[in-house]
Amino acid sequence: MIVVIDFGSQFNQLIARRVRENNVYCQVEPSNIPIEKIKALHPEGIILSGGPSSIYEENSPTMDKSLFDLGIPVLGICYGMHYMVHILGGKIKKASKREYGFASLEIKDSDPLFKDMETGFQCWMSHGDSAIELPENFKITASTQNTPIAAIANPEKKFYGLQLHPEVEHSINGSKMIRHFLFDVCKCSENWTMKSFRDGAVAQIKEAVGDKKVIMGLSGGVDSSVAATLIHKAIGKNLFCIFVDNGLLRKNEKQTLEKNLITNLDLNIKFVDAQDKFLTALKGVVDPEKKRKIIGNLFIEVFEAQASEIDGAEFLGQGTLYPDIIESKSAFGGPTSIIKSHHNVGGLPEKMKLKLVEPLQLLFKDEVRKLGTELGINDDLIWRQPFPGPGLAIRIMGEITEKRLNILREADALLLEEIKNAGLYRKLWQSFAVLLPIKSVGVMGDKRTFANCIAIRAVTSNDAMTADWAKLPHDLLGKISNRIINEVENINRVVFDITSKPPGTIEWE
């Protein structure tokens, strides 16, 4: 395995993913990880990530220097390279001008990272500081026009440094450099596959849970479905899933899930109809935060009541993913870092005295999808776009009524149908309809109308932290608009949201 040391880079998850794409397991650890812990992991190599700090700044992140005495290959990227240069006796200089964007990388000396590469290819740079003096026994292996020391190597110790960012897609040959580090320098083996993960996870769950019962809330999303299927594979009918229908679901959602999860996967699921409860509690509520609180609290209440009917449950299953775990440690870790609670069913495990089973907590989203395929879950479910816990409530601006929910359901279903027909569903992070709290005048069949307005929201994103509005083709937008106005009663206007995140958010509330 490989350990990625987090110096605060926005790209450290990307580094981890690049490693895993090569079927090599890796873990991101905060820079203040004790050296004993690194040793205990027995890594074949260590990657020091980039970061926003400058090496001589007060409070810039550091780590135990004895890392360089372990006899383990090290690759430093950007700040990680500066740190290595600094600790081993070289010098870093604050650049007068930040180098940001593309540069041509000229190979100057032999370096296993550049094996089989022709000199002069595009790489992506983003740095203020640069190395100006190398530690002993290091050589410069590549330069760019603005950065004479763009790559360094100490082949004897197997220490390598890259000023460029090999992990971003824009760096041509970047993935290859990482591959070469893994296989030519660290001599890793390719044994991290979803099949091996599945078998290992099933064995671990069996051992941890034994013949005890696990309860789990299913949302119909990818993560909880895959987690439940995996747990089910390990303990079968001792997994009790609960799906709460809060009345805020999309058109035919419940039927689709029943087909996918019960018919196809044989999960033991109790569907709880709590529509009236939620809609009554939401009556007259227009404030977005109030809506969210009411829905969150009611969910816990309903889930808890159902769970208490399952005698002797000792575990709660959850679909927590690796990015949640990484984000929950602060960039530089340490005892003072704030641990965010990522429990989807907030507070339940403590309150109900349940132990957690979180079998996906080492996986990224794309790996969860691969695991889902390995488990036999069908593509429709695996490639679902995310849907928020509070459901359509935060896509109806203003009061939530049965009538308004139905208008939105119809419009949303048409929109999704057209997005799928256009082959765009998987390319978009999310695409959905929003019902606005305004009415406007229109004319239909020579008659004046005064009806509701739907907004189309479609975004591209990798992680929902940032997002861009999707540049949907005009003819597709036209088709969606026509169909919604013609086929959904009480809609006479459709608008398209062209706001990115930031400054907007993906959802409207």
Ligand code: XMP
């Ligand atoms: P925003 O609107 O904050 O959304 O840009 C980012 C992503 O999170 C989803 N989202 C939620 N998911 N419970 C969830 O499970 C929630 O309360 C919630 N709010 C937003 C949203 O759909 C988007 O993918």
